[in-house]
Amino acid sequence: MVRTPSTMAALGTSAPDFSLPDPKTGGNVSLSDLDQAPALLVAFLSNHCPFVKHIADELGDFSREYAEKGLAMVGICANDVENYPADSPEKMAEEVDLRGYAFPYLHDDSQEVAKAFQAACTPDFFLYDADRKLVYRGQFDDARPSLGDVPVTGADLRAACDAVLAGDRPSAGQRPSVGCNIKWKAGNNPAWFG
Numbered sequence: 001m002v003r004t005p006s007t008m009a010a011l012g013t014s015a016p017d018f019s020l021p022d023p024k025t026g027g028n029v030s031l032s033d034l035d036q037a038p039a040l041l042v043a044f045l046s047n048h049c050p051f052v053k054h055i056a057d058e059l060g061d062f063s064r065e066y067a068e069k070g071l072a073m074v075g076i077c078a079n080d081v082e083n084y085p086a087d088s089p090e091k092m093a094e095e096v097d098l099r100g101y102a103f104p105y106l107h108d109d110s111q112e113v114a115k116a117f118q119a120a121c122t123p124d125f126f127l128y129d130a131d132r133k134l135v136y137r138g139q140f141d142d143a144r145p146s147l148g149d150v151p152v153t154g155a156d157l158r159a160a161c162d163a164v165l166a167g168d169r170p171s172a173g174q175r176p177s178v179g180c181n182i183k184w185k186a187g188n189n190p191a192w193f194g
Helices: 050-068 089-099 112-117 155-165
Strands: 019-021 028-030 039-044 071-077 105-107 124-128 134-138 178-181
Touching (some): 019 105, 039 112, 039 155, 050 071, 050 089, 050 155, 050 178, 124 155, 134 155
Parallel strands (some): 039 071, 071 105
Antiparallel strands (some): 039 124, 124 134
């Protein structure tokens, strides 16, 4: 398994604008649709990535719990579906039901949104405050597919979300997420992709 870390985008940067299709509903979701929430979490995901699969059920639980606390959340899949059909829009809609995701799971076919966020891997998490400034980027928790004895709890992301929802700043000690690299289309690789 190739392990790709987050780029760890600069804290304080503004959330990039986006408007992407939601394969589950057939509608579109934009950044402006989420502007009333006190915090916004953007998660770059993949259906087939073993790192995402490892946390997916707990991520579903997390999403339902934190939706009740006022967190707005979207998932985005930017993988090249021609070469990775398990990440097709149809399969994304199935994944929402399978995992019980309480958030729109959006398809970034052009991969431009992933580039704007500086997303590098799946999973990759970006948490924004009420002003949509980046306050956390990093891992869900310490669990990895190769570390079977480490429970999947979402501890790092939970602590960050709890802080922001309480009007505080998350800890500055943020650890990069690690996962599969985003599957860029040929010739579409961003500068940070090796």
